Amino acid sequence: MADTLANLGQGSSNANVAKIAIEQRKKKADVVEPQVISEELLIEGVEEPIRPDGEAWEPIDFPRVTSLRLSFKNIIEISNLNNFDSLLTLRLDNNIIDKIANLGHLKQLTWLDLSFNNIREIEGLGELHELLDLSLYHNQIEEIRDRLDGCPKLNILSLGHNNIQDLRQIDYLRQFQNLRCLCMDSNKICLAESYNQHVLAYLPHLKYLDYMLIDRKAVAQAQEGYDLEGITEVREKEQTEQARQKALAEKQAVIEKLKTAFLDCTENLFEEMFSKEVEPDNVLALACYPGLKEDYRDKLSEEIKGLRSRMEEKNDVRLRKVVAFEKAVYAAETESEEEAFQAIRDFKSLKKKVLSQIDREDNDRLRSEVDELIKQLMDQLSGLENHLMANEIQVQESIEEALSDFEAKISDLVKGMLDNSREFFQRLEELEKSFITGLTEGANTEIESFTQASESAMADTDPQKAKYLNNREEMNQALTNFTDAHNSLIQNKDDYMNNQMNSWNRSFFENHRGRQYNRNRQRVMDIRQVIEECRSEIQAASEDGNEYDEGDLGGVDPYGR
Numbered sequence: 001m002a003d004t005l006a007n008l009g010q011g012s013s014n015a016n017v018a019k020i021a022i023e024q025r026k027k028k029a030d031v032v033e034p035q036v037i038s039e040e041l042l043i044e045g046v047e048e049p050i051r052p053d054g055e056a057w058e059p060i061d062f063p064r065v066t067s068l069r070l071s072f073k074n075i076i077e078i079s080n081l082n083n084f085d086s087l088l089t090l091r092l093d094n095n096i097i098d099k100i101a102n103l104g105h106l107k108q109l110t111w112l113d114l115s116f117n118n119i120r121e122i123e124g125l126g127e128l129h130e131l132l133d134l135s136l137y138h139n140q141i142e143e144i145r146d147r148l149d150g151c152p153k154l155n156i157l158s159l160g161h162n163n164i165q166d167l168r169q170i171d172y173l174r175q176f177q178n179l180r181c182l183c184m185d186s187n188k189i190c191l192a193e194s195y196n197q198h199v200l201a202y203l204p205h206l207k208y209l210d211y212m213l214i215d216r217k218a219v220a221q222a223q224e225g226y227d228l229e230g231i232t233e234v235r236e237k238e239q240t241e242q243a244r245q246k247a248l249a250e251k252q253a254v255i256e257k258l259k260t261a262f263l264d265c266t267e268n269l270f271e272e273m274f275s276k277e278v279e280p281d282n283v284l285a286l287a288c289y290p291g292l293k294e295d296y297r298d299k300l301s302e303e304i305k306g307l308r309s310r311m312e313e314k315n316d317v318r319l320r321k322v323v324a325f326e327k328a329v330y331a332a333e334t335e336s337e338e339e340a341f342q343a344i345r346d347f348k349s350l351k352k353k354v355l356s357q358i359d360r361e362d363n364d365r366l367r368s369e370v371d372e373l374i375k376q377l378m379d380q381l382s383g384l385e386n387h388l389m390a391n392e393i394q395v396q397e398s399i400e401e402a403l404s405d406f407e408a409k410i411s412d413l414v415k416g417m418l419d420n421s422r423e424f425f426q427r428l429e430e431l432e433k434s435f436i437t438g439l440t441e442g443a444n445t446e447i448e449s450f451t452q453a454s455e456s457a458m459a460d461t462d463p464q465k466a467k468y469l470n471n472r473e474e475m476n477q478a479l480t481n482f483t484d485a486h487n488s489l490i491q492n493k494d495d496y497m498n499n500q501m502n503s504w505n506r507s508f509f510e511n512h513r514g515r516q517y518n519r520n521r522q523r524v525m526d527i528r529q530v531i532e533e534c535r536s537e538i539q540a541a542s543e544d545g546n547e548y549d550e551g552d553l554g555g556v557d558p559y560g561r
Contacts, residue, residue, distance in 0.1 A: 034076040034096055042080065045070045048089075059083070070095070071113075078102050093117070093135070100124040114139070115158065126150035137161055137183065145172040154179050160210070161186040167195065171202050171234065181208040194226070201226040202234070258308075261315035262417065262500040265493045266304045270297050278485045282478035285468040288442030296435045303431070307424040314417050318410065322508075325406050329399055329512075333519070336395040340388050344530060347384050351377060351534060355541045374542045381538065385531045392523050399516055407509050414505045418498060425494040432490065436483045443479060447472050 035041075039059055046057045048067035057065060062083040068090050075095040079102055081087070089111040090103075097117040103109070104127040112128070115137035122141060125131065131151040135158040142163045148154065154176045164187040173179060182203065189195060190210075199209055200222035206214055223231070258264040272278070274293065283289045354377050358370050450469040468475060 034074055036077060037070060037073075037075055037080045039080075041070060041073055041075075042068070081106065103128060122147035129153070132156065132178075134158070144169045148172075148176070152176065152178075156181040158183040159187070160184055163187070164189055167192050167198050170199055174202050174234065174238075177205060179203065180206060182206055183210055185210040197222045197226040201231055260319075261308075261312050262421075262497055262504075263308055263311055265496050266307065269304065269493065270300050273486055273489055278482070278489070280478040280482055282468045282475050283439065283443075283482065285465040286439070286443055286446055288446065289439065292435060292438050292442065296431065299431055300428070303424060303427055307420060310420045311417055314413060314420070318413050318417075321406070321410065321413070325402070328402065332395060332399060332402075336391055340391055340527075343384060343387060347380060347534070350380065351538065355538070358541055370542075374538060377538055378535070381531060381534055385527065388527045388531075389524070392520065392527065396516065396520050400513075403509065403512055403516070410508075411505065414501050417501055421494070421497045421501070425490060428490055429487075432483070432486050436479065436486075439482075440476075440479055443475055444472075447475060 042062065043056050043059070045068050046062075046065050047069050049064070051057060063085050065084055066086055066088045068081075068084060068087060071091050072094045075092065075097060077099065078092065078097060081090075081102060082105065084090075084106065085108070087106050087109055090106065090109060091113040093113045094116040097114065098119060100114065100119060100122065101124045103112075103124055106128065108130055109128050110130055111133040112125075112131060113135045115135045117139055119136060119139040119141060122136065122144065125134075125148065128151055130153060132153055133156040134148075134151065134154060135156075137158045138161040140163055141159065142165070144159065144164065148157075152175075155178050157173070157176075157179060160183040164184065167189045170184075170189070173182065182199070184190060184199075192198070196209070196218070199206070200214065200219045204219050204223060208214060255264050255267050258267055354373050358373060447469050450466070
């Protein structure tokens with residue numbers, strides 16, 4: 001990119017670029033009929049990496065391709081790029097493409113050239129999150145706003161020679177903080193007298209505009225003297241949005257922390273219970289409702305506070321116990337493996353000495369002594385195998401016993417947390433009953449008062465309120481629906497919290513037992529492998545001691561060291 005920007009700083013004219021492109025297109029006049037992207041075109045278009053043998057890439061190798069050029073091919077649509085998952089650079093310039101499509105899977109793409117086509121709309125780029133350099137020069141594009149949201153890392157954007165008319169569309173590009181080079185020349189917006197000032201005022205982070213290096217003094221002047229009211233408004237909106245995003249991030253962090261203690265369902269519980277979707281309009285007409293609602297909020301808040309205190313205390317104990325247990329398991333496995341590895345090293349040292357001694361013996365009358373040495377070595381190997389297997393069984397049994405003991409302790413702890421959860425939701429149900437009882441009584445009292453009021457008093461009542469107070473049956477049905485919605489929500493929250501704790505408890509021990517099973521199988525296979533290799537080496541030395549080679553004594557480390 002540095003080279004590109006350097007060239008831009010030299011003031012190269014976009015008109016020259018267009019002229020060169022047109023001349024190149026004339027040179028490619030042999031391509032007449034519109035065509036799709038065929039396998040032949042793909043093979044021909046691969047630029048990088050270059051094969052060591054210089055031959056063309058085969059379709060089976062397309063997933064390894066990083067750069068593809070399909071320029072001046074009279075291509076009518078983007079297609080058949082499914083296997084280019086590693087593509088970084090894609091050139092589709094100087095074709096007759098009218099729609100950006102079928103690029104979403106190119107997740108690693110950083111450079112896309114679609115200049116000199118017939119594209120009318122920026123679309124299909126929503127998943128190209130790594131895109132740095134985008135050229136849509138010389139197309140028929142009219143709209144920029146909200147079309148590049150999926151490309152937050154854009155560094156170079158070329159939109160010259162399109163149909164962009166509204167100067168305010170420049171404002172949209174302000175969100176791309178990495179944008180350093182922008183080309184908009186030959187659009188109608190460039191004819192506006194304030195074009196340069198507007199761009200510099202709203203995009204102060206640019207370094208190049210229309211292929212010319214930007215004077216920082218000009219940026220400062222635009223910032224200080226151009227459309228101050230508009231710039232101030234934009235900045236205020238940006239600050240508001242930043243504050244909103246920060247609040248969302250903080251809220252999400254709170255939820256993630258609560259989730260570790262199985263408490264995330266308590267966040268925003270009151271807001272969910274009294275959301276617009278749950279809260280009927282009928283109750284809003286009741287004078288008693290606001291007070292009852294606030295009382296519910298206060299009491300629920302206290303209940304949640306108490307639950308979190310009790311649950312977080314128990315959860316801290318759970319997390320500490322889990323960490324301590326996993327450290328103990330790791331230490332036991334490591335100790336066992338080190339012991340086994342040392343035993344193997346000791347045997348290999350002995351084997352080397354014995355086989356070296358055999359290799360030096362060339363007297364046939366000592367063959368019996370050689371056979372005796374081989375027998376003793378084989379006996380030692382069998383003893384090593386038995387020892388390693390017994391050691392593995394012992395450590396496996398020890399870990400399983402520890403796992404069972406730990407499971408019992410954690411189950412008791414989880415049971416305590418489940419009890420806390422059950423008590424909380426029982427109190428919440430009681431709170432709900434108290435709330436709905438008070439609301440029902442208040443509703444009946446207000447309806448009774450309204451029906452007994454004088455005609456003039458009724459006439460003075462708000463029509464919407466009068467509508468609800470004048471229909472007892474409808475009010476009672478609304479209260480029933482309100483209660484049912486609350487009870488359903490409470491039950492769902494209760495089930496969710498219980499399932500969280502039970503699922504964690506079950507999966508934690510299932511995963512540990514599965515890991516131990518796989519570990520044990522691997523260790524047994526490793527032991528058998530190293531024993532068999534030693535046995536084969538000893539047998540080969542016994543049959544022909546002269547062929548023994550000390551360089552082959554490395555052996556296999558069954559524990560990957």
